[in-house]
Amino acid sequence: MDFSAVIEARRSVRKFNQDSEFDHHKVQRAIDLALLSPNSSNMQLWEFHRVIDPQKRKLLAHFCMGQNAATTARELVVITITPQKWKERAKRNAQVVRDNFQSQSPQRAARAFQYYEKLIPFLYRNDRFGIFGRLRQILCFFLGLKKPIVRQVSKADLRVCLHKTAGIAAMTFMAAMKDQGYDTCPMEGFDSKRVKKLLGLAKQTEICMVIGCGEGVPEGTYAPRDRVPNQEVVFTH
Template identity: 55%
Template structure:
């Protein structure tokens, strides 16, 4: 009999740890990584813009180069594959166009009220939010306008260039967590890394200047000493509140 879905998910969540050492002599299924990335692309993301990329570092030479950029951390050095989660805010026009096209396919009646709202979202609102200049002047103007509007009504206030950047990274973080759970469901361990030289990693991977790295994830079959300590969390009443 199959386990209830909730029970299986709880088991995955409870067993997932940041594992920093991986077996080197056992076979590693790189296809499991591809399938986990497929699932990660189903993660919720802001406005369905999907401004993320998953760069797989597979060859031993490439892994060695990226591991050096991760300060030689064992989770990178011993990983059987590294997955670099990258955000691409520079692709917003292309992805907005793709979303608008999908809406045109979905609605036979283009004069339908829902279709008009959806078109307006990707053809007017998204460009207004994502079209930013280097110095953030457009974002500052949007901040001022939303402040004035917010004096009389509820208003979304996170509209600056930095706000949009945070939103894109949040979406990438959701995808990264989905990826790590998917890897655990396939019997593999992961470790998300933030300690790395982002400029050098971008050079290693040939990433464009407009890209940013959210995190690097080491993958493999964890060793018995790959978890450095017992799991610790602050008491629940420190982080959960009822209103």
């Protein structure tokens, strides 16, 4: 199936076949591809939790408000963001730059070191009501008077950024599943507190979405696809 066919064929399917064979290895393959998705500063602050065990899957479906896409799923994938891991990822990225670019391009390596060892800590330690938040707001105001500057760098902005990153990975995952002949349904309706407890997630970890996986049945697609006219959402400048 070519890319355009995959995208056109992918639908949010809310009911899955309970009798057909299901290859869990294909879920892992789709996750492997999702991990290649672009992400902010290559920080990779995401996790993919595969729920295969029947009892845990049943509990998770219950915590997803008993949605058909959860109760009939052959496997559930929970995609999360992990902002608390920013230090180790920044350190890792800086080391990768050292290993790959130090001998080839010292100037490029120096810029990358500065980014991961100075700017990233400054941004990720930012707190709207703390010293880093106030300092950032002041610097942003004065520097922005003379030149363009990134302004969406509050703690809330970074949280949005990580969820966007996880959303890109989720779309890659769902497209990869469709390419292998399986359907998916992303879900936002869930009890995050109970889901985090079920999966043993850290306090700072946030759930982006839960994705039901399986072979869709005809009645699992509730209606023909409907989109607003392109001219309402696409603009040329």
